[in-house]
Amino acid sequence: MKKLRQMMVFMKVVESGSITKAAEKLELSKSVVSQHIKQLESDLDVTLLKRTTRKQSLTSEGERFYEHCCAIHQVAEQAWDEVKQQQIEPRGKLKITASHALMDSIVVPALSNVFKGYPNLSLEFIGHDTQLDLMQEDIDLAIRIGESPVSNLKQRRIGSFVDVLCCSKNEKEALLSRGLLPYVANNWQPKNIEHKLFNKHTKESLVWKPNMVHRSNTVYGCISMIKQGLGVGILPDFIFNEYADSFIEWLPEYQLEPTPVYVLHPYSGAIPSSVKMAIEAITRYLNDVK
Incomplete structure (x- = not known):
């Protein structure tokens, strides 16, 4: 670092x-600038500048060294400008993970709409119902259902949805006739499932x-099994609405509690513009889609 500063x-x-x-432009004292040049020439064991009280000129070694200094300065300026530009126009790669339900119904449509006009940005989506390690997988953004344990990651709530207990429209009567109602579960649900439902009008719970x-x-497996009449199950309201022609609420007078949605990212300092734009877009879409 000292060598680069002297250069x-x-x-x-x-x-x-x-x-x-030079001292005036650098806002340094004349003696400090002079010391930098002396130290540089001493370290290189060469004279770079021929100086008199009225004039200075470069030696042949100084000319070549000056060209290298200019090249280094140009590279540094380019690196600085490119990174600053990323804060204005998203570019590079944005890697995002979310559950399959959130990814296909919320994340992909939200970000596709926002980033279509940015050809220098590459999107990478990872749909996964387990929580991936953001640092290990080099992930910029995670959209998760429910609050995550305390960690070095930054997280905040961006909205919520309500799971809808539903069945196939064409199979409801058949299911009612079976007696013991079969249930279709997702693998993330526990073995012993318990649903607390609230009456939409009286707030009475059961x-x-x-x-x-x-x-x-x-x-998608759950959707298919429910649609084929294998049983009842829960689907997020934004997916239930997509399949409104096929599904019907099992207990239309009751609903489950809202499920919070959180966004997580590993950035402790300045957040890249692409990540900021993604968070804003997903938040809007999540709250508008229902």
Whole structure:
């Protein structure tokens, strides 16, 4: 770092035409600038500048060294400008993870709408119903259902949804006739399921412990089994609304408690513009889609 600073001071002395003028532009004392040049020449064991009281000129070694200093300065300026530009126009790669349900119904449509006009940005989506390690997987953003344990990651609530207890419209009568109602569960649900439902009008609550018969590792498997009449199950309201022609609420007078949605990211300092834009877009879409 000391060498680079001395090289930049030397470059400024050459461009300014004198140590005095360079000191003014660098807002340093003349003696400090002069010491930098002396130390540089001593370390290199070469004379870079020929100086008199009225004039300075570069030696042949100084000319070549000055060219290298300018090249380094240009690279540094380019690196600075490119990173600053990323805060204005998203570019590079944005890697996002979310559960399958949130990914396909919320995240992908929200970010596709926002980032279509940014050709220098590459989106990478990872749909996964387990919580991936953001640092280990080099993930910029995670959208998760429920609050995560305390960690070094930054997280905040961005909205919520309500799971809807539903069944196939065409199969409700058949299910009612079976007696013990079969239940379709997702793998993330516990073995012993318990639902607390609230009356939409009186707020009276009831607890229902369903008979879990069928299970799937994705929301799409659950959708398919419910649609085929294998049982009842829960679907997020934004997915239930997508399948309004196929599904019907099992207990239309009751509803489950809202489920919070959180966003997590590993950035402790300045957040990249692409991450900021993604959070804003997902938040808007989540709250508008229902």
